[in-house]
Amino acid sequence: MPFISLTDLNDPRLDPYRNLKLTNQTRTTGHLIAEGHRVVRRLVDSDFAVESIVVSERRKHTIDDIDSDRYQIFVIPEEVGTQLVGFEFHAGVLAAGKRREPPSISEWLPRNATASELVVVCPRITDPDNLGTLMRLCVGFGVRALLLGPGSTDPYSRRVLRVSMGHAFFLPIIQTDDLSPHLIALRERHGFRFLATVLDETATPLDQFPFGGASDRAPTPMGLFLGNEADGLDPEWVDFCHDRVTIPMGPQADSLNVSVAAGIFLHWFRGRSGV
Numbered sequence: 001m002p003f004i005s006l007t008d009l010n011d012p013r014l015d016p017y018r019n020l021k022l023t024n025q026t027r028t029t030g031h032l033i034a035e036g037h038r039v040v041r042r043l044v045d046s047d048f049a050v051e052s053i054v055v056s057e058r059r060k061h062t063i064d065d066i067d068s069d070r071y072q073i074f075v076i077p078e079e080v081g082t083q084l085v086g087f088e089f090h091a092g093v094l095a096a097g098k099r100r101e102p103p104s105i106s107e108w109l110p111r112n113a114t115a116s117e118l119v120v121v122c123p124r125i126t127d128p129d130n131l132g133t134l135m136r137l138c139v140g141f142g143v144r145a146l147l148l149g150p151g152s153t154d155p156y157s158r159r160v161l162r163v164s165m166g167h168a169f170f171l172p173i174i175q176t177d178d179l180s181p182h183l184i185a186l187r188e189r190h191g192f193r194f195l196a197t198v199l200d201e202t203a204t205p206l207d208q209f210p211f212g213g214a215s216d217r218a219p220t221p222m223g224l225f226l227g228n229e230a231d232g233l234d235p236e237w238v239d240f241c242h243d244r245v246t247i248p249m250g251p252q253a254d255s256l257n258v259s260v261a262a263g264i265f266l267h268w269f270r271g272r273s274g275v
Contacts, residue, residue, distance in 0.1 A: 003060070003073045009080055013072070016096035017054055020158060021086035026099075032156040034095040034166065037062040042166025044071070049098040056081050059092025099156055105185055108145050108172035113190045115219030117144050118269055121194070123179060123237055124151035124228045125258065131155060132163025133259035134226070139167040141266040147182060148175040151228075183240070186223060194223040196233055196241035197265060199255055203244035206268055224265055229258050 006014065016031060026032050031051070034043040037059065044050060044066055052072040055063055060075055081089030109117070120143050125131050131153055138146055148155060155173050174182060186192040195209075225241055227233035238244065247256065247264055256264075 003055075003068055003075045006074045006076050007080060009083055013052065013074060014054065014076075014084055016051065017084050017094055019086045020094075026156070026158075027154050030099050032097045032099055032161065033158045034097060035093070035158055035162050036091040037093045039161055039164075039166040040093050040095040041066070042169050043095050043097050046166075046169035048100065048169055051096040051098065053093070053095045054081070054084075055094075056089055056092040063093060102174040102176065103145075103172050105182065105190075109186075109190060113192070113221045115221060117190075117192075117221035118266075119143065119145045119147060119186065119192070119221075119223045120262070120266075121147045121179065121183065121223055121225045121237075122152055123149035123225070123234065124231075125226065126151065126153050127229050127258075128153050128157060128159040129163050130229060130257070130259045132160040132165075132168075134262050135160070135164040135171055135173075136167045137259065137263050137266055139171050141270050143171070143266065145172040145174065147179060147223075148173065149179050150175070150177045183223070186221075191220050192223045193220045193243070194225060194241040196225045196238045196244045197227065197261065198238060198244050198246055199232060200244060200246055203246040205248045206245055206265065207248065209243070209245050222269065224262075224269070226258055226262055226265075 017033070020033060034040045040053060040063065050071050052074060053063065053066070054074045054076060056078040057075055058078055063073070066073065078089050078092065081092070085094070120134070120138055122134070125134070125148070135146065135155070152175060154160065155168060155175060161168055176182065183194070187194065225233055225237055247261060
């Protein structure tokens with residue numbers, strides 16, 4: 001089926017894309033919006049269902065090879081796109097997909113978890129740019145899953161997906177009102193050991209932490225807790241973790257951006273544990 005040309009701004013087939021700048025209604029409707037041809041391609045290549053794709057006449061060439069027999073692809077004038085979405089339609093490509101139910105632990109974790117397994121836990125990460133970057137890091141460094149608490153921003157918002165460059169579609173993500181049952185299951189059934197990342201000179205420096213297992217215990221799968229951008233980890237989560245670890249810094253620096261810190265922790269873990 002060829003691409004479908006649309007010029008009527010009020011065409012109901014364009015409804016998923018209306019006024020995207022003003023609202024994130026996709027969180028309540030069970031949909032998501034991918035923006036930009038790279039993110040749209042990753043959505044198409046993933047297991048997520050794609051409802052339709054909208055492309056400007058000027059950007060049509062960027063998705064010419066996407067199978068129009070599988071998806072409804074609408075081609076619109078750029079000025080119609082700008083009126084439709086509520087901002088300059090420079091990216092020129094959008095796709096509407098369907099969100100999925102959060103996967104159960106058994107869907108993403110092998111029955112016999114090995115010591116190289118790593119999950120990232122963010123009880124309250126609120127900045128979309130940080131979350132999008134973190135997702136990209138998780139995929140790049142082989143993280144098995146990302147667990148988000150209720151105070152975290154929407155992992156499938158348009159902004160987060162754009163910053164993640166679509167890597168969110170390939171990472172098991174569990175956002176829940178109560179992290180405790182998931183974390184207890186990982187600890188009790190699968191032997192996970194949890195690390196709290198903190199700004200505390202009494203915590204173990206990253207370069208001294210025995211990721212491969214201390215002399216008195218065997219290597220175990222790990223869960224890395226990352227704190228809120230402004231406030232760090234709540235005390236209850238620090239207390240829940242088995243160990244505390246910190247990044248040594250020079251005297252003129254008191255903290256790092258959470259996504260920068262995550263990249264350092266994940267790279268170190270990969271190098272020591274072969275994630």
